[in-house]
Amino acid sequence: MHTMGSVVGLWVAVSLGYAAWPASAATPVEIQRGFEAAAREGNPGFAGFSAQRGEQFFKAKHSNDWSCASCHTANPLAPGKHATTAKDITPLAPSANPQRFTDAAKVDKWFKRNCNDVLGRLCTAQEKGDVLEYLTSLKK
């Protein structure tokens, strides 16, 4: 009877845990490790990520009219606004918005879309890692 109770209790706790945990839960640190592995693979001379380079990349206009800052603003600790539709966007820096960089599939999806919009191509692992280094360096 007693063990039955604990088994059921454990089962309930585990199921609730699964339900509360997003499918591909991750942390910004784990996601950064993924970028690092990819950057090393593409470039044997890889020498780390740089928040400063990331900031420049984030604020610069590339081939198109937009920069990352056009929608996320030049201050990623603050809420942004979509440049075309005017819809609000929650802050991109993890210290201001703990949901950011916790779902690898979501991060991949938006890097692909936004890099295509801003640069007309995909971002390299180096560029993504630099941007993430910059965003995690910002403290509220």
Next chain:
Amino acid sequence: METASRRMLFDVTVWTASLFMTLVLVTREAMAGSSTFTATHPKWEAECGTCHIAYPPQLLPAPSWRRVMSGLDKHFGTDAGLDARTAAEIGVFLEQNAASGKRALAAPDTLRITETAWFQREHRKVPEAIWKHPAVKTRANCVACHTAAEQGDYRERNIRMPR
């Protein structure tokens, strides 16, 4: 006797008129379509509601939705690309709840709600200057005026024009 039959004639007229009015109102409502949309789907909400509000499927006919969903990589000047499985699932939801009646009357190559005849008719009295208002920016920004659009509610009582 005179007054009684006159009374009855009056009653019948009033009764018929009110029945007629009710029918007119009911069919008008049905023809114009409702202006509250409740059909929902979690993937549609999550994927189509990030860059703008998730536009109700009832506002575009099925062929238009099919075209929108087959060109997400080049979506009105932006990349809204999705994996094929999610796109197919959302496509089914959109087509199953697509516009019927008057709102379905759109050229088959129409991609925008804002270019349909019903949209232009409903909004013909909105002054040009309001569309250019900084809080509106684009006709596609329904929430700028339809304050409850995120809940699918486009009724007149919830319209507030920015000033």
